[in-house]
Amino acid sequence: IRQPVIVVAKDLFPSDTVKMDPKYIKGIITEEGGVTSHVSIMAKNYGIPVLTGVSGILDQVEDGLTICMDAKCGTIVVEPEQAVLEAYERLSEEEAIEQENIKKYRALEPVTPQGKRISLCINVGNTEEMKLALDKNVDGVGLFRTEFLYMENSHFPTEEEQFAVYKEAATLCPKEVTIRTLDIGGDKSLPYYEFEPEENPFLGWRAIRISLDMPEMFETQLRAILRASVFGHIRIMFPMLISVEELLEAKQIVAKCKNKLRQEGIPFDEGIEIGMMMETPASVLLAEEFAKEADFFSIGTNDLTQYILAVDRGNKKIASRYDSFHPAVWKAIETIIQAGHKYKCKVGMCGELAGDVAAIPKLLELGLDEFSMSAGTVDYARRAIIGKVI
Ligand code: PEP
Ligand code: MG
Secondary structure, three states: OOOOEEEEEOOOOHHHHOOOOHHHEEEEEEOOOOOOOHHHHHHHHOOOOEEOOOOOHHHHOOOOOOEEEEOOOOEEEEOOOHHHHHHHHHHHHHHHHHHHHHHHHHHOOOEOOOOOEOEEEEEEOOHHHHHHOHHHOOOEEEEEEOHHHHHOOOOOOOHHHHHHHHHHHHHHOOOEEEEEOOOOEOOEOEOOEOOOOOOOHHHOOOOHHHHHHOHHHHHHHHHHHHHHHHHOEEEEEEOOOOOHHHHHHHHHHHHHHHHHHHHHOOOOOOOOEEEEEEOOHHHHHOHHHHHHHOOEEEEOHHHHHHHHHOOOOOOHHHHHHOOOOOHHHHHHHHHHHHHHHHOOOEEEEOOHHHHOOOOHHHHHHHOOOEEEEOHHHHHHHHHHHHOOOO
């Protein structure tokens, strides 16, 4: 793609979106997918409007047509009349003004009306996204999704290749950079590795399960992260844990990597924090046990919602049932925050709910310490945390 377009597709996988140059993508419309599918998240990171679950759109469009879309209202007009086109252009201008206005909040600290200083962070998939967000005055990266580094490659990235990326991330952002170890599987595949087809990929071989089953690959990543940790403030985070034994095993592998580095005389941050995503029902039920072992929690509401409610996050047929405001999800969030605080384990959230201004007041009330989100929503979240209009 070498000119500005709206991309219309049946579905887009993370491996498709990583190949697109975001500066030419003015919008994305897919027939499949949901609001927390990875295409939506990627698009949000770049500020690209996206509409998913639009049944039948491919029958109504063809290459070269003009399309107007409004991702806030969920409207699409194919081949609009002049007056409609002008109305959408006005909307677009108004949105640009609103985006300019909201920038004035950037100078303010994210402190609640009760005086609590909140940590406000961004989620990124690569260092390019970090560079785009450098002017947003955030407290760091609450989620670095390292799977994109693996997906954009033609081979498992080597220790040196990974080290270069994590070092760049740590240097770009001297504040916290939370690096999540490989979260592949589910809807994320690798072009150079054949995954056996699975009946239920989201319940299958993914994330920490793969890392623990492929220790060499896991150690390569951990060594790269540890080596980069002397260049800034890096934290390690594991995805998709369901048992304390998994956390202990993963921590043991980190300890082994640290030992080897010590023997080789390679420096790393001895006090590097190790935390975990809270995104499975098992992790909620065992939150207190996990809190004794983890330095921090980050609630992954995208997966937590799908697993608590047994509703696939990418299935458009049940998209209306995928509801992060469901009381069961909020009960889980409350349980996690209370368990974390009981054992002095800081609790953040890096699922999409963290950037939802409708959720922020309640999350603050529950005591959430850190909010991490797509860069495009940070300014709005800051305003919601401060709780007043300036
Ligand atoms: C989550 O599940 O909420 C999350 C942040 O991770 P991902 O969206 O990458 O699965
Ligand atoms: Mg997840």
